[in-house]
Amino acid sequence: xxxxxxxxxxxxxxxxxxxxxxxxxxxxxxxxxxxxxxxxxxxxxxxxxxxxxxxxxxxxxxxxxxxxxxxxxxxxxxxxxxxxxxxxxxxxxxxxxxxxxxxxxxxxxxxxxxxxxxxxxxxxxxxxxxxxxxxxxxxxxxxxxxxxxxxxxxxxxxxxxxxxxxxxxxxxxxxxxxxxxxxxxxxxxxxxxxxxxxxxxxxxxxxxxxxxxxxxxxxxxxxxxxxxxxxxxxxxxxxxxxxxxxxxxxxxxxxxxxxxxxxxxxxxxxxxxxxxxxxxxxxxxxxxxxxxxxx
Amino acid sequence: xxxxxxxxxxxxxxxxxxxxxxxxxxxxxxxxxxxxxxxxxxxxxxxxxxxxxxxxxxxxxxxxxxxxxxxxxxxxxxxxxxxxxxxxxxxxxxxxxxxxxxxxxxxxxxxxxxxxxxxxxxxxxxxxxxxxxxxxxxxxxxxxxxxxxxxxxxxxxxxxxxxxxxxxxxxxxxxxxxxxxxxxxxxxxxxxxxxxxxxxxxxxxxxxxxxxxxxxxxxxxxxxxxxxxxxxxxxxxxxxxxxxxxxxxxxxxxxxxxxxxxxxxxxxxxxxxxxxxxxxxxxxxxxxxxxxxxxxxxxxxxxxxxxxxxxxxxxxxxxxxxxxxxxxxxxxxxxxxxxxxxxxxxxxxxxxxxxxxxxxxxxxxxxxxxxxxxxxxxxxxxxxxxxxxxxxxxxxxxxxxxxxxxxxxxxxxxxxxxxxxxxxxxxxxxxxxxxxxxxxxxxxxxxxxxxxxxxxxxxxxxxxxx
Amino acid sequence: xxxxxxxxxxxxxxxxxxxxxxxxxxxxxxxxxxxxxxxxxxxxxxxxxxxxxxxxxxxxxxxxxxxxxxxxxxxxxxxxxxxxxxxxxxxxxxxxxxxxxxxxxxxxxxxxxxxxxxxxxxxxxxxxxxxxxxxxxxxxxxxxxxxxxxxxxxxxxxxxxxxxx
Numbered sequence: 048x049x050x051x052x053x054x055x056x057x058x059x060x061x062x063x064x065x066x067x068x069x070x071x072x073x074x075x076x077x078x079x080x081x082x083x084x085x086x087x088x089x090x091x092x093x094x095x096x097x098x099x100x101x102x103x104x105x106x107x108x109x110x111x112x113x114x115x116x117x118x119x120x121x122x123x124x125x126x127x128x129x130x131x132x133x134x135x136x137x138x139x140x141x142x143x144x145x146x147x148x149x150x151x152x153x154x155x156x157x158x159x160x161x162x163x164x165x166x167x168x169x170x171x172x173x174x175x176x177x178x179x180x181x182x183x184x185x186x187x188x189x190x191x192x193x194x195x196x197x198x199x200x201x202x203x204x205x206x207x208x209x210x211x212x213x214x215x216x217x218x219x220x221x222x223x224x225x226x227x228x229x230x231x232x233x234x235x236x237x238x239x240x241x242x243x244x245x246x247x248x249x250x251x252x253x254x255x256x257x258x259x260x261x262x263x264x265x266x267x268x269x270x271x272x273x274x275x276x277x278x279x280x281x282x283x284x285x286x287x288x289x290x291x292x293x294x295x296x297x298x299x300x301x302x303x304x305x306x307x308x309x310x311x312x313x314x315x316x317x318x319x320x321x322x323x324x325x326x327x328x329x330x331x332x333x334x335x336x337x338x339x340x341x342x
Numbered sequence: 343x344x345x346x347x348x349x350x351x352x353x354x355x356x357x358x359x360x361x362x363x364x365x366x367x368x369x370x371x372x373x374x375x376x377x378x379x380x381x382x383x384x385x386x387x388x389x390x391x392x393x394x395x396x397x398x399x400x401x402x403x404x405x406x407x408x409x410x411x412x413x414x415x416x417x418x419x420x421x422x423x424x425x426x427x428x429x430x431x432x433x434x435x436x437x438x439x440x441x442x443x444x445x446x447x448x449x450x451x452x453x454x455x456x457x458x459x460x461x462x463x464x465x466x467x468x469x470x471x472x473x474x475x476x477x478x479x480x481x482x483x484x485x486x487x488x489x490x491x492x493x494x495x496x497x498x499x500x501x502x503x504x505x506x507x508x509x510x511x512x513x514x515x516x517x518x519x520x521x522x523x524x525x526x527x528x529x530x531x532x533x534x535x536x537x538x539x540x541x542x543x544x545x546x547x548x549x550x551x552x553x554x555x556x557x558x559x560x561x562x563x564x565x566x567x568x569x570x571x572x573x574x575x576x577x578x579x580x581x582x583x584x585x586x587x588x589x590x591x592x593x594x595x596x597x598x599x600x601x602x603x604x605x606x607x608x609x610x611x612x613x614x615x616x617x618x619x620x621x622x623x624x625x626x627x628x629x630x631x632x633x634x635x636x637x638x639x640x641x642x643x644x645x646x647x648x649x650x651x652x653x654x655x656x657x658x659x660x661x662x663x664x665x666x667x668x669x670x671x672x673x674x675x676x677x678x679x680x681x682x683x684x685x686x687x688x689x690x691x692x693x694x695x696x697x698x699x700x701x702x703x704x705x706x707x708x709x710x711x712x713x714x715x716x717x718x719x720x721x722x723x724x725x726x727x728x729x730x731x732x733x734x735x736x737x738x739x740x741x742x743x744x745x746x747x748x749x750x751x752x753x754x755x756x757x758x759x760x761x762x763x764x765x766x767x768x769x770x771x772x773x774x775x776x777x778x779x780x781x782x783x784x785x786x787x788x789x790x791x792x793x794x795x796x797x798x799x800x801x802x803x804x805x806x807x808x
Numbered sequence: 809x810x811x812x813x814x815x816x817x818x819x820x821x822x823x824x825x826x827x828x829x830x831x832x833x834x835x836x837x838x839x840x841x842x843x844x845x846x847x848x849x850x851x852x853x854x855x856x857x858x859x860x861x862x863x864x865x866x867x868x869x870x871x872x873x874x875x876x877x878x879x880x881x882x883x884x885x886x887x888x889x890x891x892x893x894x895x896x897x898x899x900x901x902x903x904x905x906x907x908x909x910x911x912x913x914x915x916x917x918x919x920x921x922x923x924x925x926x927x928x929x930x931x932x933x934x935x936x937x938x939x940x941x942x943x944x945x946x947x948x949x950x951x952x953x954x955x956x957x958x959x960x961x962x963x964x965x966x967x968x969x970x971x972x973x
Contacts, residue, residue, distance in 0.1 A: 053826030080868045084849045149938020154862040237937025408907025409895035411842020411882030418841035574846045574908040624908030656847040
């Protein structure tokens with residue numbers, strides 16, 4: 048690796064101060080699994096200083112708060128997989144976390160890092176988008192909370208300004224327990240990048256889809272929602288056919304590319320299948336009570 | 343600033359006491375070494391006798407050290423004063439080097455030696471056709487070709503020096519497909535008038551008559567891609583000269599004698615003055631059968647006057663080593679009404695990549711085995727290896743046997759389906775028997791393929807499958 | 809910068825450049841060469857070590873990140889009394905061939921068994937997804953891990969792990 052400076056932040060406040068001090072020259076290290084892999088073989092010059100936030104205790108942890116489920120940006124994928132509260136209120140987050148990398152990378156990699164790397168195939172993104180998650184960003188002028196969808200700008204580019212830091216992800220209280228499922232398809236079972244991933248969530252009201260949310264990964268420059276498919280489902284009776292049709296509509300909303308892993312056509316086909324499965328998975332997750340209301 | 347860069351505000355360092363371990367803390371287990379095979383009775387069988395080793399349980403003698411992490415692989419070895427080498431890779435697949443500027447690299451603190459292809463006494467090696475330069479000069483034929491090498495006090499500096507080397511290329515046309523490479527108008531990777539560099543033809547009986555007598559004839563095409571061995575341990579070697587001018591190379595290499603020959607030829611050093619120490623190989627699969635960068639390391643070591651270690655990155659492992667040949671195969675098979683193979687005509691094109699390596703061996707074995715374990719009275723086999731501007735193909739487990747197996751067994755299944763014969767039965771009908779003659783005219787003895795198949799079928803329950 | 813951490817129960821420190829990974833720190837500064845450099849990018853798992861009870865890729869962690877933490881390497885598993893059950897069964901079943909992936913596989917398995925003393929085959933396979941092995945095909949490794957799990961459950965801890973001392 049090329050030489051760089053290093054400074055460890057004690058907490059988020061210290062981290063923000065350090066980011067202000069170093070400005071453009073700083074790179075944030077959370078879990079390091081993406082940053083180090085990138086820095087090792089990149090032809091680009093190294094950052095002036097790596098700001099290691101991995102010791103900032105206030106950025107860790109999973110807890111239920113007044114706002115909803117709060118996941119600190121430094122929470123590792125393994126911690127999400129093993130979190131009892133996640134399994135209780137938003138189990139799809141664990142489904143998405145358990146397919147990221149391998150055990151070793153899940154033990155190091157963080158949810159904040161996964162989001163901030165902002166690659167289209169990230170596995171954390173679709174489920175959180177389906178949950179309409181919020182993210183809190185700390186900066187020199189204080190904190191602000193924005194919808195997660197406003198974080199993603201382009202591949203490897205977020206809307207954070209220089210000196211800002213992602214501190215937490217919040218699943219809003221209204222969406223806790225919302226039946227949600229995540230689906231991923233890679234070239235292997237283990238340690239694979241998603242060719243396509245997808246998440247779907249919906250409430251049911253008197254047998255009808257209510258507030259359906261569909262999110263897709265690896266088929267556009269960023270993780271995206273599929274608004275047309277959502278609109279199609281909204282207010283329609285819950286049925287397998289509707290789920291399949293929503294998948295087909297979502298496939299028209301995807302803008303996949305052809306690369307050495309898969310062709311665009313193949314990815315579009317996958318979108319249709321994975322969206323259908325995600326919707327069916329969410330339906331499986333609906334409590335008997337919810338299903339009863341629906342039928 | 344300096345303080346900021348330290349971890350938090352820590353002043354701790356390890357107390358000397360904690361390093362002073364009592365004898366009972368020494369962690370090497372005192373349990374017995376793994377059992378090895380008994381020496382009595384002798385395991386080497388006499389003529390006509392079964393070896394006594396069959397049925398005995400043996401443990402690998404080296405697995406204890408593997409599990410303890412004590413096995414000394416090549417990258418675990420460091421010599422005093424050792425430097426680290428990096429090789430600058432072309433990154434373009436077909437080009438002529440117009441100029442190389444190494445001045446910035448040489449001026450870099452910590453850089454002890456820089457080497458170019460023209461400085462290598464004989465800048466070519468190869469196991470049959472000697473066609474591969476150690477460092478391209480002046481023609482680059484694959485993206486993984488090295489163009490310059492650096493030895494420095496750390497790998498980091500060596501890499502920075504490689505990055506600082508400026509190479510100017512004149513792009514050349516390239517050829518990236520084996521079938522394209524056969525066309526007369528294709529770019530000739532090594533000049534001349536053809537990209538074909540090895541050919542093999544095997545004839546047995548009269549294939550035309552066989553087809554004429556056939557009930558049905560099947561013509562199919564098969565393709566298998568190139569495959570990297572991807573051993574867990576990347577190529578690594580250390581070169582060290584002693585004060586008497588003798589060279590010792592420590593290398594994770596499977597064929598030390600071949601390595602000595604190639605080192606001797608490329609360096610112009612008598613073979614008696616070259617010692618190659620083969621370290622425990624962390625995965626070979628055929629990919630560590632020949633030299634790779636050892637003469638370059640030796641020359642860097644000579645220039646710098648210090649031992650030099652060079653290790654491939656995982657990327658180099660894919661682009662600058664060898665891979666399994668991609669095969670394009672055409673199979674034409676004539677069978678009788680009851681499913682007996684009467685004639686088989688096979689044409690195969692091997693994508694050899696930029697250099698020959700073990701292509702001739704691979705082609706030979708592929709052709710010899712291409713009719714499968716089946717009695718084929720009339721056969722005509724022709725195989726060609728062609729140069730392309732891709733990663734060099736070389737030896738890999740089976741030397742071409744798996745590729746042709748994919749083709750002939752795929753076709754057997756198709757034939758069985760078409761003739762509505764059980765695929766097992768079709769094979770049983772055609773298997774070699776004692777006294778069968780292969781395509782090359784070899785008469786076989788001790789043929790057990792039918793019994794082996796019967797056993798296999800029983801074990802995985804073929805009858806219950808369909 | 810100075811990095812101080814506990815390795816196999818001992819406090820060790822070294823002054824290293826910031827870009828030093830934990831893997832380089834262990835291999836080149838502490839001469840603990842059991843962790844291997846296979847891909848250096850977090851794919852192959854040959855560099856797996858255990859940091860604070862969790863299996864991690866030492867190549868994807870800066871030494872500085874491990875400062876003040878407890879690291880277990882393959883060199884810390886066996887005691888004078890004997891091999892760790894995993895080392896013992898891997899030896900007996902022939903689960904290691906070229907052996908290059910072995911230290912990583914054993915440490916991943918140890919971390920798994922410490923968390924989950926009786927894993928299913930599926931759980932073992934999931935745990936080993938980050939440890940590539942090109943020789944064995946994993947069958948004997950998975951058998952061996954089941955076997956070691958049984959040994960560790962039935963036996964009194966005759967083989968204390970170093971960090972427990």
